[in-house]
Amino acid sequence: MSTLQLVHVPKDELITEIEKVVIKVLEALKVGGQPEKEKELYTRKEVMELLDVTYSTLFNWNKKKILVPRKFGHRVYYAKEEVLACKQGVKK
Known part of the structure; x- marks a missing residue:
């Protein structure tokens, strides 16, 4: 995983990096495919x-x-x- 330094980082760049991480996590969840909890x-x-x-x-x-x-x-x-x-x- 690459490192990210937050020294003098513009707000837009920080938001972009956070969005990338969130997208990766969401894609991993889709691929892993945890089954939706069955209704009782x-x-x-x-x-x-x-x-x-x-x-x-x-x-x-x-x-x-x-x-x-x-x-x-x-x-x-x-x-x-x-x-x-x-x-x-x-x-x-």
């Missing part, structure tokens, strides 16, 4: 899109205990494991 809970909308079902179907599955919602206040979520298990069982 899905919203109703995400479940409907993932399973390709309507709100009515999801509501009926809730009543039949096929998928059990978790409620946090007024928000409804579904466990990742249950959704993925249901996805494997859904036939089109």
